[in-house]
Amino acid sequence: xxxxxxxxxxxxxxxxxxxxxxxxxxxxxxxxxxxxxxxxxxxxxxxxxxxxxxxxxxxxxxxxxxxxxxxxxxxxxxxxxxxxxxxxxxxxxxxxxxxxxxxxxxxxxxxxxxxxxxxxxxxxxxxxxxxxxxxxxxxxxxxxxxxxxxxxxxxxxxxxxxxxxxxxxxxxxxxxxxxxxxxxxxxxxxxxxxxxxxxxxxxxxxxxxxxxxxxxxxxxxxxxxxxxxxxxxxxxxxxxxxxxxxxxxxxxxxxxxxxxxxxxxxxxxxxxxxxxxxxxxxxxxxxxxxxxxxxxxxxxxxxxxxxxxxxxxxxxxxxxxxxxxxxxxxxxxxxxxxxxxxxxxxxxxxxxxxxxxxxxxxxxxxxxxxxxxxxxxxxxxxxxxxxxxxxxxxxxxxxxxxxxxxxxxxxxxxxxxxxxxxxxxxxxxxxxxxxxxxxxxxxxxxxxxxxxxxxxxxxxxxxxxxxxxxxxxxxxxxxxxxxxxxxxxxxxxxxxxxxxxxxxxxxxxxxxxxxxxxxxxxxxxxxxxxxxxxxxxxxxxxxxxxxxxxxxxxxxxxxxxxxxxxxxxxxxxxxxxxxxxxxxxxxxxxxxxxxxxxxxxxxxxxxxxxxxxxxxxxxxxxxxxxxxxxxxxxxxxxxxxxxxxxxxxxxxxxxxxxxxxxxxxxxxxxxxxxxxxxxxxxx
Amino acid sequence: xxxxxxxxxxxxxxxxxxxxxxxxxxxxxxxxxxxxxxxxxxxxxxxxxxxxxxxxxxxxxxxxxxxxxxxxxxxxxxxxxxxxxxxxxxxxxxxxxxxxxxxxxxxxxxxxxxxxxxxxxxxxxx
Numbered sequence: 001x002x003x004x005x006x007x008x009x010x011x012x013x014x015x016x017x018x019x020x021x022x023x024x025x026x027x028x029x030x031x032x033x034x035x036x037x038x039x040x041x042x043x044x045x046x047x048x049x050x051x052x053x054x055x056x057x058x059x060x061x062x063x064x065x066x067x068x069x070x071x072x073x074x075x076x077x078x079x080x081x082x083x084x085x086x087x088x089x090x091x092x093x094x095x096x097x098x099x100x101x102x103x104x105x106x107x108x109x110x111x112x113x114x115x116x117x118x119x120x121x122x123x124x125x126x127x128x129x130x131x132x133x134x135x136x137x138x139x140x141x142x143x144x145x146x147x148x149x150x151x152x153x154x155x156x157x158x159x160x161x162x163x164x165x166x167x168x169x170x171x172x173x174x175x176x177x178x179x180x181x182x183x184x185x186x187x188x189x190x191x192x193x194x195x196x197x198x199x200x201x202x203x204x205x206x207x208x209x210x211x212x213x214x215x216x217x218x219x220x221x222x223x224x225x226x227x228x229x230x231x232x233x234x235x236x237x238x239x240x241x242x243x244x245x246x247x248x249x250x251x252x253x254x255x256x257x258x259x260x261x262x263x264x265x266x267x268x269x270x271x272x273x274x275x276x277x278x279x280x281x282x283x284x285x286x287x288x289x290x291x292x293x294x295x296x297x298x299x300x301x302x303x304x305x306x307x308x309x310x311x312x313x314x315x316x317x318x319x320x321x322x323x324x325x326x327x328x329x330x331x332x333x334x335x336x337x338x339x340x341x342x343x344x345x346x347x348x349x350x351x352x353x354x355x356x357x358x359x360x361x362x363x364x365x366x367x368x369x370x371x372x373x374x375x376x377x378x379x380x381x382x383x384x385x386x387x388x389x390x391x392x393x394x395x396x397x398x399x400x401x402x403x404x405x406x407x408x409x410x411x412x413x414x415x416x417x418x419x420x421x422x423x424x425x426x427x428x429x430x431x432x433x434x435x436x437x438x439x440x441x442x443x444x445x446x447x448x449x450x451x452x453x454x455x456x457x458x459x460x461x462x463x464x465x466x467x468x469x470x471x472x473x474x475x476x477x478x479x480x481x482x483x484x485x486x487x488x489x490x491x492x493x494x495x496x497x498x499x500x501x502x503x504x505x506x507x508x509x510x511x512x513x514x515x516x517x518x519x520x521x522x523x524x525x526x527x528x529x530x531x532x533x534x535x536x537x538x539x540x541x542x543x544x545x546x547x548x549x550x551x552x553x554x555x556x557x558x559x560x561x562x563x564x565x566x567x568x569x570x571x572x573x574x575x576x577x578x579x580x581x582x583x584x585x586x587x588x589x590x591x592x593x594x595x596x597x598x599x600x601x602x603x604x605x606x607x608x609x610x611x612x613x614x615x616x617x618x619x620x621x622x623x624x625x626x627x628x629x630x631x632x633x634x635x636x637x638x639x640x641x642x643x644x645x646x647x648x649x650x651x652x653x654x655x656x657x658x659x660x661x662x663x664x665x666x667x668x669x670x671x672x673x674x675x676x677x678x679x680x681x682x683x
Numbered sequence: 684x685x686x687x688x689x690x691x692x693x694x695x696x697x698x699x700x701x702x703x704x705x706x707x708x709x710x711x712x713x714x715x716x717x718x719x720x721x722x723x724x725x726x727x728x729x730x731x732x733x734x735x736x737x738x739x740x741x742x743x744x745x746x747x748x749x750x751x752x753x754x755x756x757x758x759x760x761x762x763x764x765x766x767x768x769x770x771x772x773x774x775x776x777x778x779x780x781x782x783x784x785x786x787x788x789x790x791x792x793x794x795x796x797x798x799x800x801x802x803x804x805x806x807x808x809x
């Protein structure tokens with residue numbers, strides 16, 4: 001685990017609430033997608049708009065308020081929209097070495113967006129070898145619910161000072177069969193191809209260069225929740241190109257700096273959504289492309305003798321520059337494809353840019369000592385360039401009083417974060433943790449400029465936004481004995497100025513001519529979140545392990561109702577607040593290489609809904625007296641065997657009762673009774 | 684250019700792997716141009732259906748599962764409109780005048796009078 005403090009530590013020693021999914025766990029419980037690798041983990045609730053999506057919800061926060069990293073580099077760019085997003089599913093699950101989740105604010109080390117937590121997907125790197133050694137891996141996975149087939153092949157060579165590897169993944173998913181009540185769910189199939197290139201080179205005994213490329217191409221992932229025959233949408237293309245170069249000097253024997261890292265990254269993320277409208281004889285295309293260039297430099301100083309417990313100081317700076325472009329176009333559906341650009345419908349006007357520059361420092365004493373502490377802070381500046389915006393004026397040119405053209409502008413925002421924590425060993429194997437921390441999210445390009453369909457509404461851009469700021473207090477108890485481990489965390493978070501989509505009016509109307517509600521981005525007054533997370537693992541017999549975890553979240557936000565004269569303050573839950581949920585797992589491992597497992601994943605019903613939830617077809621479909629999302633229990637059986645160091649096989653019989661259920665806020669039902677088989681061969 | 688070619692090969696390989704299983708959104712002239720389970724949905728103009736359209740799923744028939752009425756054939760609606768709090772329904776016939784309704788779609792007359800949109804509080808009217 002490196003994400004919590006940027007110093008490698010065992011998860012059970014981390015000074016924060018953490019969740020780790022190891023490579024071994026992923027091999028035993030192969031996940032269909034990267035987001036689904038988090039579905040059985042404590043403190044995480046997984047929302048899925050469609051099978052190609054998957055947004056983790058941590059302490060009631062997700063999307064813009066949960067920072068996603070791949071190999072330490074931000075997946076969240078300056079166009080991350082409000083609501084759940086699909087970006088975590090643009091990481092190839094077959095590349096994962098470990099997923100690390102820090103629950104609670106992480107802005108000190110990671111900057112903007114880290115209010116609910118930080119998810120860092122760490123992918124494999126080839127290792128050095130004292131003699132030339134070929135590296136190879138072949139993995140295949142098939143699922144009957146979606147008749148899916150996934151294959152991954154990896155090859156490489158390890159030398160004394162150089163290691164290279166290349167990996168290719170192909171993934172094909174057909175429509176998912178839900179439980180007995182829904183059968184096969186239309187508009188859920190998609191395809192994907194991934195490639196990864198990795199190079200490590202030891203420049204000197206203490207200096208390494210690591211270079212990688214990851215490419216993802218997803219095709220034709222439909223939006224099930226917004227698709228019916230004759231009018232359907234799909235992400236025709238979802239692409240990601242990621243280049244990273246890192247020079248790292250580790251453990252210098254003497255000198256002020258114990259280690260340092262300089263990292264350059266370039267990230268391109270693009271999506272293209274096509275809406276096929278048969279009755280109107282047209283295809284509407286919405287496309288966006290973002291390039292993010294990043295520089296990160298970080299150093300760790302030798303322990304400071306003057307301070308109590310000789311803490312180490314990690315300090316650094318990071319710079320990120322985003323440039324977004326977007327386009328909207330229409331083509332007749334019954335003729336030769338001929339897209340005509342429509343500037344007034346574009347997601348963003350022109351080519352907005354965003355620049356962020358942050359300085360951070362973290363003092364941390366050795367967490368392995370009976371008492372440890374950490375103290376950190378960050379200051380970050382954001383500048384966002386907003387081009388002239390005439391889209392609303394053009395769209396409503398015939399109105400009695402059309403909206404004005406918004407002038408070109410550059411807006412600035414400041415983000416400040418701090419954290420202070422202590423960990424005290426009350427007795428051998430029993431630790432108490434207390435943390436105070438703050439996080440922030442600066443308004444991004446999407447907040448300022450997004451126009452058009454967004455979730456259950458039609459979003460209107462607004463420029464009167466300020467930085468969101470969160471303050472979290474967290475208390476935790478962690479116990480670890482030979483056959484028993486447990487942890488319990490309570491966190492209370494206050495967010496000032498949380499930005500969200502709220503119903504509003506435009507030219508005197510609350511809905512578009514198609515009866516879609518107008519929404520506006522607004523800094524709400526405040527939000528308060530209580531979260532209680534508990535997990536226990538008990539080895540009842542040498543070969544029998546019982547594990548369980550549960551998470552409870554209560555949220556309240558105060559916001560103004562823009563649709564009512566006087567705009568009164570109202571109190572309601574945050575959208576998509578997870579219900580009380582958890583898991584019980586019994587694992588029988590008669591031999592080291594063989595295991596059987598029974599899993600019950602459950603959630604209570606969620607009746608706590610926001611106004612936006614009630615407008616959202618994912619939560620309240622066309623149902624009178626919508627009460628939210630029913631509770632569920634999903635029963636699964638799993639088994640796996642590793643019959644040699646080179647071969648491993650695992651299988652899951654999922655949803656034994658063929659129940660029909662979805663997780664709260666999702667647009668798709670979970671898979672019905674079905675089988676998943678995975679095989680792995682390693683050189 | 685080299686990269687484009689590489690991705691082209693990958694896309695082709697992915698399509699091969701998929702066995703050309705789905706044709707959703709592909710251009711078509713008639714139903715047989717689409718894979719099994721799809722129809723060729725063609726826009727209707729004044730002079731009749733257009734010569735080409737796109738492959739799409741057909742509307743659901745009576746007693747098939749639905750969660751929104753637009754999934755059902757034109758003469759049907761989704762039964763979840765008549766069951767409070769129940770998301771999962773099946774396609775059922777529209778109702779006669781005088782019956783309770785949730786939305787216009789539920790009525791043969793296509794007019795659900797007095798419906799709030801959040802409760803089963805409307806009445807089908809001529």
